[in-house]
Amino acid sequence: MSFETAFEYAGTENADGIGFVFTDDDPIVGVDLDDCRDPESGDVDDTAQDIIERLDSYTEISPSGTGFHVLIEGELPDGRNRRGSIELYDTARFFTVTGDHLEDMPTRVARRQDALVAIHREYVQDSKPDSEYESGNRRTRDETETRDSAADTNVDLEDQELLERARNASNSEKFERLWRGSTAGYESQSEADMALCCLLAFWTGGDQQQMDRLFRQSGLLRDKWDEVHYADGSTYGEKTIERAIANTSEFYDPDTREVSTESVLRTSESSTTASRDESERNRNRAYLVEKNRLLTDRIDELETTLEQKNERIDCLEATIDDLKAELAERDREIEQTREEQAGTTSNCDTASETASLWRRLFGDSSK
Template sequence: MVTPPTADALPAAIVDRDQWVCWRTQERDGKPTKVPIRPGTTQFASTTDPDTWTDFATARDGALATPVDGLGFVFTADDPLVGIDLDDCRDPDAAAPTAWAADLIDTLDSYTEVSPSGTGFHVLVTGSLPGGRNRAGDLELYDRARFFTVTGDHVAATPATIESRTEAVATVVDQELAAETDDTATTSGDDMWGTAETTTTTASAPADAGADTVPLSDDELLDRAKHAANGEKFTRLWNGTTSGYESHSEADMALCRQLAFWTGGDSARVDRLFRRSGLYREKWDTVHYADGSTYGEKTVERAVAATDDAYTPPEATDSAAADATQATA
């Protein structure tokens, strides 16, 4: 066993809670599985029984005195904590995350540590976890009835504290989990949660009406957007300012939704205009999804699908009125 971390190496938000267990690896169905152990004993702990948990100091002493592999923290419905588990996304030799994991860690921007195996990461945030599917592939998110192994091997580029990230968590769920369920029936749940449900989700088709939806040049359209009632907000986003948003991804979606309005839901034009903005970055063209979609493609698709209203140029309305008058003359 690696020496367990001290309290000083961990965020106070978890150290101060009496939700600590130890853990050890046990073979289950032919696979190694981490199981919770009651500190100071060799008995199993339960992620739903507080009587089997203890304070941090007692758990640490137990980890040093009994044959276990490390410390663990239990998530409950009564605390505001959410744990995000990223597996098989770190090369221990290079000590660096894959591009996929780096993007998620950047989006969440909260305390992150390396998992015991050295091949994954655990991110801790406070906030709310959306209902529905909580896992897909190498990504899992939990807020109750589960425990995380805790190593204290902090990723230096991330905050040393656990940050409030409800919107960022929703973004991760939307971008990484919802995409996995599009057009499929999926069974979700976990034996430690004791629940399972079947959900059918159908992807919304983006309204790509073509380049003539709003018959204005790109420059004219942008000028109108910048001088509209909410033009100041549009201009900040257009110039690449992300203040007021929990993450760069949140800002990307906000700008794309505004562009979806101004272009009448023309996804190709939204993409073309976004690439001219200060928010555009290399991540836009990175493949993020199992179907081969890039981050940018999926962001535009969701922005267009979520935007119900569309801009109608006054001259288009005038033209339609004139045509109607001629038709009845």
């Protein structure tokens, strides 16, 4: 039944509470985050806060007050479904429902497939030891090495020159769209923020200060960027930049062309060309994958809209049929009333003519 009906019934003596059972017949996935919240202060550890922010769907505090339940629409990826204090379920599992909604989070269950896949890969499916996920700190050794590697890439381009190169790249359309502040194709603005930061991470060589400075010039900037969202005092913007750098495996090198020219003297031209072609193919492949995802999301959106409009049309046609039937019945009633009135008038006229004829033949009977 609906939450409202269940909540009302739970107030009687016939129920102990409310629950939800995941089955194969529903699109709901539940994310169970345990031992991540201080019930007295309300502080949340970094890992849970990161997952909640990225899923951006209905979230409530668990019965113990020390964890969260997040409900989304999606398909749970294959592989393991739990690691440490993080559990993901989509079937044969019971969730208690408290209705203690987490403030500032959506009140509806949203579809978050992309975010679910990323979180499953980073926090659950990854082969790193459990302890690294239970520590509440996302900065694993591999991520630190990635940032260190990025720091070694000295791009040293002025902001305007960097923006000009980004606008002339093969994925310039995506960059321009995000730069203007468009979130089209993304399930939430948080995902759009991450997408732009990943592009900025590539072009800046992972320079956090330049990334922050550039992002503030984009149309995606909002007050949330400077809000503290994590127990360690980090802002939403700082964490988004850190995650973007950690998830970026390749960074722009403005000296690539010069280095390649010098290396021709030491290496074969075919090897250099092959490497460049492979890099170009990888960039084109990534661009096509992203474009395909955007088109798929748009098709899903249009199909949903079409289905809603068809349902509306069916409803209107049924209403029209009802109104036609009501109008026909009213016409019959009016016609019947007219016939009855016509019959009454005819009887009255006949009676009057009979009385007149009687007077002419026999005179006034009262005399």
